[in-house]
Amino acid sequence: MNAPVSPANPLKLSVLPVALSRKQGTEMATGPTHVTNQRPRAPRDSRENDDRLMEGIRAHDINAFEELYRGYHTRLTRFLLKLIHRPTMVEEVLNDTLMVVWDRADSFNGASKLSTWIFAIAYRKAMKALRGQDEPMEDKRAEERMSLDATPEEELGFDRRRVMLMQAIAELSPEHRAVVDFTYFQEMGYREIASIMGCPVDTVKTRMFHARRHLKRRLAGDLPDWL
Numbered sequence: 667m668n669a670p671v672s673p674a675n676p677l678k679l680s681v682l683p684v685a686l687s688r689k690q691g692t693e694m695a696t697g698p699t700h701v702t703n704q705r706p707r708a709p710r711d712s713r714e715n716d717d718r719l720m721e722g723i724r725a726h727d728i729n730a731f732e733e734l735y736r737g738y739h740t741r742l743t744r745f746l747l748k749l750i751h752r753p754t755m756v757e758e759v760l761n762d763t764l765m766v767v768w769d770r771a772d773s774f775n776g777a778s779k780l781s782t783w784i785f786a787i788a789y790r791k792a793m794k795a796l797r798g799q800d801e802p803m804e805d806k807r808a809e810e811r812m813s814l815d816a817t818p819e820e821e822l823g824f825d826r827r828r829v830m831l832m833q834a835i836a837e838l839s840p841e842h843r844a845v846v847d848f849t850y851f852q853e854m855g856y857r858e859i860a861s862i863m864g865c866p867v868d869t870v871k872t873r874m875f876h877a878r879r880h881l882k883r884r885l886a887g888d889l890p891d892w893l
Contacts, residue, residue: 716780763788786862834884842877
């Protein structure tokens, strides 16, 4: 019979390192982890699958947590890199976000999509981290991370356009960058974005208006051609 998980239980405190180390293929105390060449699966849209994962996490099922971790790690990393621009801080915010999912799974009541709830946590953690910075830092390695999965041949085709687009987006405020990312890269609607950012829908629309105006000034041609 499994021992109950308490704040002092090392199982709970080490759940993120366990998931991360298994994902990266490092050896744990229990033995080596076998890693396949399969790409992480994107989180399913199925509400039933979300409910299954959260039910498992509420019961402190590490397998359920690791499945959720694999599904959201890449999406959250890309989102946070655009928002924060500090790779070391991104990893910290990502871990803080997923620890909230683990610790406060009971607070997810299904009123919104699971992805909405998780991105809202990540956004709040990111904004808190940004407020703690002494000064903004330029992301000098942005070009190296334009696409985590693209082949060299694919990168040659769109690298220059992507660099120009990311540079233009980086000039926006964190709030405006978030709206652009949620809209074009996460394909979310304004109501869902408003729920994540904790603001009225009209505020989201206003931020998008100003962001699009800025990007149109910086980029030649129609904005959809770039996004």
